[in-house]
Amino acid sequence: MARVAIVGTGPTGIYTFFNLIQTDPSHHITLFERGEKAGIGLPYSPEAASKSMLANIASIEIPPIEATYLDWLKGQPDAKLRAYGLDRAELDDRQFTPRLLLGEYFRDQLLSLLDRHRARTEVLETTEVTDVIARNDALFLRAAEREFGPFDRVILATGHVFPDADEATRSYFPSPWSGLIQAEVPPVSVGIMGTSLSSIDAAMAVANQHGRFRRHGEELTFEPATEGLHLTLMSWSGVLPEADFWCPIPYEPLQVMTDDAVAQCAAQADPLDRVFALLQEEIAQADPAYADRIGLATLTADTFGDAYFAAREAQDPFRWARRNLEEVEHNKAHQITVPWRYALLRMHEKVETLVPHLGDADRKRFDGGLKKVFVDNYAAVPSESIRRLLALRDAGLLSVLALGEDYELKREPDRTVIHAKGKTHVFPVFIDARGQKPMESRDMPFPSLRRALMGSKQDIPELDADFALVGVPDYDRHAHLAAIPYLMHDRPFVQGITASAEIGATIARGISQAVGDRAAQGGRRSSAPVVATG
Known part of the structure; x- marks a missing residue:
């Protein structure tokens, strides 16, 4: 088993917890939450949202935990649904609901998990972790005047960082x-x-x-x-x-921009231009009329963004919004997919895998062009x-x-x-209201870890495939950095609940693999409980 600490109990912390106990229920897991109620997460809390604020994700896209979000909604009292402007008869898996409800869903899921695995799990609320300390081949957490540990692994799932x-x-x-x-x-x-x-x-x-x-x-x-x-x-x-558009979920496979094709681009001298060529071919096959309309064959990675936004920038934004809303609602009613929009939606995660391989010049080109197109496409908002x-x-x-x-x-x-x-x-x-900005090692709120990162000359934390810190003495392979702001440099689209679920699953696989490898090599894992001192 491994003694694991999860700092933060928003969606990333919950999905990590869920996947850890799925892969190996013998782990001893302690969750730390600085707020009064674990499991909600800042964007879904009463401190950061009101009943009028809608979540930008529907049940069909939310990876289930104990229950799907739709099933959980159907289990809520009618009075509660009405208080949030919902009608039981109209609930469906593509519906956008108030963010506060989504926060309640995640809290209920966490409490259910804790109840089923209470022998080896615990959650500490109103406990703000202020430092992560490396000592004796383990990590300890400082909170107020107490120290918790030892931990074999610490997962920092502290979420977004905004001014107080x-x-x-x-x-x-x-x-x-x-x-x-x-x-x-x-x-x-x-x-x-x-x-x-x-x-x-x-x-x-x-x-x-x-x-x-x-x-x-x-x-x-x-x-x-x-x-x-x-x-x-x-x-x-x-x-x-623009308003959120209808498309098949789960996503259908792309025809041109496959994982292998993008990997080949990364190995070439001009990866950005090569991946844009894949984008051109993918859209041309999916929607030749749109490709002709914007002159896609004549565009480059630097000019595609201008052509993409040209029609909207030329019109009154509210006139465009009204027409777009009418189109989207018609397409939803008749389950019509706009091929070029769907192609872009499926391509952004493929292109993201290329970003760490871009040089400084290409990264600047990407941020000023293709990145804006992909963000505009996947960040479409609820029709309401x-x-x-x-x-x-x-x-x-x-x-x-x-x-x-x-x-x-x-x-x-x-x-x-x-x-x-x-x-x-x-x-x-x-x-x-411009949203989260990427953060660097110097922004790390845990002083001991910050000093170790800076001492290792890591302006941006270096992470392994399972988000474990690498090249940081004493923290190497012990700490996993799952906080979104620190991942945005190499993963510019790492936003939202689906990303949280992916991160949680990846970390859990990495920890379970490491524990299994150690056991196979005859390593001894202490079963001593986590203790608080001070």
């Missing part, structure tokens, strides 16, 4: 999760940096303080209860996300989110601002001022 609420002011929120949900925002001009689902969530958090959405059949409207509120979503291009944006627009309360790349932003004590394209925009309240 105490960094927010009455006029500035460094993220939508920095106290915005609890804040009282006055009815003024509110600027929101970003146009993704996080930005839409921020807009909904503010709008719901100053009015309410009303549904009349298929029509959604917004009725203001105050005067003076105006919301502005902004980004370089001013393009809104688009309906809400359109309702706010129709009420005269929402606009979109295209900043361009040369804008200037200045934070002042009581306002934020932006200069863009020769105009000045003043926002008494400003919310930065």
